[in-house]
Amino acid sequence: MIFKKIGPLFKREMTDIVRDKKTLFMMVVLPILLYPLMVVGMTFLMSAITMNQQETVYKVCMDEVPVRAELESLYEQHAPLQETENEGGDQTENENGAETDNGSENDEAEKLTYSISFVTMDELAGEYAGMTQEEVLQAKAIDAYVTYDAASEYPYTIHFLGASDDSQTAEQAVEDLLEVYEKKLQSEKLAELSLDEDEILHPVKYQSENMSSNEQTMGNVLGQMIPMLIIISIMMGAMYPAIDVTAGEKERGTLETLLTLPVSNFELIMSKFLAVSVIACVSAFFNIISMGAAFGFMFSYMADSIGGLELHLSSFAPAILFTLLVMMFFALFVTAVSMCVCIFAKSFKEANNYITPVMLVFMFGSLVTMVPNVELSAMTAAIPIVNISLMIVKLFTFTYDYALFGIVLLSNVVYSLLAVLVLGKIYNSEAVLFSEGMGSLKLFNRRSEMKENQIPGIGDVILLLCVELLLIFYVGTGAQLKLGFGGVAVTQALILIVPLVYLWYLKGDYKKVLSLRRPKLLQLLGAFVTWIGTYSLMLGISFMLVPLLQESMQAQTETWEIFMQQPLWVLVLVVALMPAVGEECMFRGFVYGSLKDKMKNMIAMLIASALFGIYHMSLIKFFTTFILGFMFVLVVSETGSIFCSMLMHFCNNLVSVLVMKYASKVQEAVPILTKETAGAGEILLLVATGLVVIAVGTGLLKLSKSKSKNSKNSEKTA
Amino acid sequence: MITAEHLSKQFTRDIMAKEQQSSDHQNKQKRKKNISKKEEFFAVDDISFTVEKGEIVGILGPNGAGKTTLLRMLGTLMEPTKGRVIMTAEDGSIMEDPIAIKQNIGYLSGNTKLFRRISTREMLQMLGEIYGMSKEETEERIGQICSVLDMGDFIDNRIERLSTGQTQRASIARCLIHSPQLYIFDEPTLGLDIISADAIVSFMKQQKEEGKTVLYSTHYLEEAQFLCDRILMIYKGKIVAQGSPAKLMTDTGSENLRDAFHAIMKGVDENDF
Incomplete structure (x- = not known):
């Protein structure tokens, strides 16, 4: 019954998509052309490079080398053959000869790979008069020069430019020549002593044999490249029609036309989903077939020309067929995900913005094949994208593990179904169908188009956290490695600056987002008392956690020891004051300030505290920092002033600094602060005291709140 | 025949614009009040009426009055927050299912x-x-x-x-x-040249002659005066006046529908504040 209506709708979508030349090009023409071109291009490029290297004559200056004449005549004997009938074959023979050292019998035939011309400084005198060899090399008039110092452990030195390809090859050329010279001297010496050269120089003879079949070796290489190619090609195939049937439909104004028809939203979205899936599958099909044909052609060509390398391409057939099957389901998944994202956009351009990050995630997922020691296992088989990539590697190396493949297939079926369900759910929402787009990521707008006094969206918060994470990881860690303690200050500065810059770009409402409000004295007092309670509570909780998480506690103390070498004022500044400002602006400011605008206050508070906990990147710290973060955010929520939480944060970190810096003195005065463990009674006391003091503190905050309300009311009545 | 029963539609809107306006006035007290960011409001607020078979009913109102939302709900493109749409078929059977209703409606809008x-x-x-x-x-x-x-x-x-x-x-x-039995047209002549617009007007008349029902919204008051059997004027999601063009004109003592419209809107605004 459902299909009665989906049928014509599907037909309409298909006609619409297929008649769009751009889609057709992406779907059929591009894959058919791409891979053969890639293969031909790659082969051409490789041979062009080798050809070039063989044809170039590298200019080397050996003026200072006493045996220059001998080397030159040696080079004449071994000069590379020019224009021989089978260059490729010759080249491999040369390389093999040098590496396996069994070429003594056909010494005459051993040829060098690269051509050298022996240039003297006198020859260059005209243009480069008065220049040293090094200057001439830098001027690229020669590719390398050799110096000789009899007193040195290594008398010969080859000078070259690592930044120049030609110079690097010239270095190799000289090295090859010196090797030939070395061999010659060896033979002469041994002949003088009438010793058997082979016996002396090659007492141990060995060879390695690759027991993998040629197909397996080839498959391993292919398996690393192919997943990314296929995943990208499916994305390309699905992306364009996915945008077209969702955001494109909105942009063209045909969505409302569809809504006037006597069909349910489910039927509508299913017809769209089916149409895009068909396109994605066809596109995947063409990609895989074209890729298979191109690589197959390349290998059979290579096998022919190299000889002795026999490949049975037919043995790849099961791998290709199974890949096709899994790819079909993966295409469904990709389609549904792309549509889920694009549906929020109201125009092509916007949809492109939304889908690019998704595409990047998919690409990174497919790169997993390049990571060593990640293999298909029961766990990785359940991770979307990763599982397909790893499965392809397995398939192409002929290791069939049907149980795991089953999981991959099944999980892709499940993921695609889930994605379709989500898609149906989203499509049923009037807010999405009639809305003006998602707008949760305001950064995508140009600054000049930004509204004044914006509140950042949830997307902005996520983006900011990602940016901060990356900056702390790369810049912060880098700075700490370079500057030591100074790096900590850099990290703290980053935490403060990034949200401020982000807010500036959005033309955000600083006052509102960061809760910049001058606190009343009573509020500060309340915040301070609340902090004392929180500190006691945290102390109790960390004593409870110590036996559970002993190890991470130890690592903690180690980092502190480095800190303690700094003078007190530096510690107070970097460890207490800077985080109090920076982290508060970040977590209680940007994160909480943006979230509370979009959701219930309590949920925003919990998320902001959890993020604060996670940010400390340590399991033992998570629980305590979560509670600490929650109390900070609670105070901000109650007072509307971030300065209150800054005070709390400062006090908190200050106490940590003092306890660590003056550990012995503190131990005498307040032993509980430096203890490693505590008894149940002490813990209970700490927690109870903490809770009571917190109650008093929040009571003070409430008092100040009602007071200000009263005064406002009285103002009004007055 | 189609009946709207207590139709209401609630939307959420950003009131950032409002906040800015008041800050223009440098009125700090007012600005503080408006700081809550989202506001829920009724685009259509408890509207009930019936359109009989063979009638042409025009819906008039300024921009943002709720005309499009009302027509979308009648066309069952949108689900009402409150109330319902009932359609009575020729044979007297009653339909409430959106898909069944859509089957009997021709819906056209910009x-x-x-x-x-x-x-x-x-x-x-x-x-x-x-x-x-x-x-x-x-x-x-x-x-x-x-x-x-x-x-x-x-x-x-x-x-x-x-x-x-x-x-x-x-x-x-x-x-x-x-x-279809019923046509719902949302500003069908908007932006069209005279020939195309006239074609649509004569089409509506012709459908009426064939016993079909037409419900349409417009900004062209002359067109409505000459075409409609009945007018519904809506403002801020509520019906503020209804009746035949002649009745609306006599009620307001106006010579044409345009003047009647102005008179009615002015009256509503004065009552509002």
Whole structure:
């Protein structure tokens, strides 16, 4: 019954998509052309490079080398053959000869790979008069020069430019020549002593044999490249029609036309989903077939020309067929995900913005094949994208593990179904169908188009956290490695600056987002008392956690020891004051300030505290920092002033600094602060005291709140 | 016959704009009040009325009055927050299911554009299938519509290649294919040239003569005065006046519908503040 209506709708979508030349090009023409071109291009490029290297004559200056004449005549004997009938074959023979050292019998035939011309400084005198060899090399008039110092452990030195390809090859050329010279001297010496050269120089003879079949070796290489190619090609195939049937439909104004028809939203979205899936599958099909044909052609060509390398391409057939099957389901998944994202956009351009990050995630997922020691296992088989990539590697190396493949297939079926369900759910929402787009990521707008006094969206918060994470990881860690303690200050500065810059770009409402409000004295007092309670509570909780998480506690103390070498004022500044400002602006400011605008206050508070906990990147710290973060955010929520939480944060970190810096003195005065463990009674006391003091503190905050309300009311009545 | 029973539609809107306005006034007290960021409001607020068979009913109101939302709910494109839409078929049976109602409605608005990459004939064939018509039935109907709307020249051309007037005729053909009982038109003549606009007006008249019902919104008061049997004036989601054009004019002592409209809107605004 459902299909009665989906049928014509599907037909309409298909006609619409297929008649769009751009889609057709992406779907059929591009894959058919791409891979053969890639293969031909790659082969051409490789041979062009080798050809070039063989044809170039590298200019080397050996003026200072006493045996220059001998080397030159040696080079004449071994000069590379020019224009021989089978260059490729010759080249491999040369390389093999040098590496396996069994070429003594056909010494005459051993040829060098690269051509050298022996240039003297006198020859260059005209243009480069008065220049040293090094200057001439830098001027690229020669590719390398050799110096000789009899007193040195290594008398010969080859000078070259690592930044120049030609110079690097010239270095190799000289090295090859010196090797030939070395061999010659060896033979002469041994002949003088009438010793058997082979016996002396090659007492141990060995060879390695690759027991993998040629197909397996080839498959391993292919398996690393192919997943990314296929995943990208499916994305390309699905992306364009996915945008077209969702955001494109909105942009063209045909969505409302569809809504006037006597069909349910489910039927509508299913017809769209089916149409895009068909396109994605066809596109995947063409990609895989074209890729298979191109690589197959390349290998059979290579096998022919190299000889002795026999490949049975037919043995790849099961791998290709199974890949096709899994790819079909993966295409469904990709389609549904792309549509889920694009549906929020109201125009092509916007949809492109939304889908690019998704595409990047998919690409990174497919790169997993390049990571060593990640293999298909029961766990990785359940991770979307990763599982397909790893499965392809397995398939192409002929290791069939049907149980795991089953999981991959099944999980892709499940993921695609889930994605379709989500898609149906989203499509049923009037807010999405009639809305003006998602707008949760305001950064995508140009600054000049930004509204004044914006509140950042949830997307902005996520983006900011990602940016901060990356900056702390790369810049912060880098700075700490370079500057030591100074790096900590850099990290703290980053935490403060990034949200401020982000807010500036959005033309955000600083006052509102960061809760910049001058606190009343009573509020500060309340915040301070609340902090004392929180500190006691945290102390109790960390004593409870110590036996559970002993190890991470130890690592903690180690980092502190480095800190303690700094003078007190530096510690107070970097460890207490800077985080109090920076982290508060970040977590209680940007994160909480943006979230509370979009959701219930309590949920925003919990998320902001959890993020604060996670940010400390340590399991033992998570629980305590979560509670600490929650109390900070609670105070901000109650007072509307971030300065209150800054005070709390400062006090908190200050106490940590003092306890660590003056550990012995503190131990005498307040032993509980430096203890490693505590008894149940002490813990209970700490927690109870903490809770009571917190109650008093929040009571003070409430008092100040009602007071200000009263005064406002009285103002009004007055 | 279609009946709206206590129809209401609630939306959420950002009131950032409002906040800015008040800050322009440098009125700090007011600005603080407006700081809550989202506001829920009724675009359509408890509207009830019935449109009888063979009637042309015009819906008038300034921009943002809720005309489009009201028509979308009547066309069951949108679900009402409160209330319901009931349609009575010719045989007296009552329909409430959106899909059944859509089956009997021809809905046209500025937002219902046509699919560009198919021809008018292909579109009509697809619609016939969706409306559950047989192939022969569809072909016969396409033949009729084609001659009525004079579409022979371009019916097989892709819609993206049609002129504005041709596209408008194709749009009307879209609403006609399933011979609906009721037409809902949201500002159908907006932005059209005189010839195309007149074609639509005469089409509506002709449908009335055939016993069909037409419900439409417009900003062209002269057109409404001459065409409508009954007018509903809505403002801020509520009906502020209704009746035949003649009644509205006599009630307000105006000579034409335009003056009556102004008089009514002015009266409402004064009561409001």
